[in-house]
Amino acid sequence: MKLERLFNYKVLIAIDVSGSVSMETAMQGIQLCYKLQDNGIDAKFCCWDGACGPIKSQQTEDLSTEFGLGYCGGSNPDCVFNALEECGEHFDKIVI
16 A cells, blocks of 8 residues: 655665675665655666766666676765766755
8 A cells, every 4th residue: 555645756866886885785775766666756766886877767687787887986976966967857855
């Protein structure tokens, strides 16, 4: 049963895959995105590691394969904001 939609937010979960967090923790970020979606919130996720991968609503492959990221040595989330500027997509809330 879905909860009544109380907020009309568009949410981005930006997941650090640079090696600062485990792949298990990264997967928890994706699961959070899915839980928000299940409750009627427009939620998407991206993975970043010095560069930001595509903004998606569903995972289609293994994270490291799908995004071509991981262990590049970058832990600066500015790449997420730069990617948002480039794509022009607006989010009300961003979780990094």
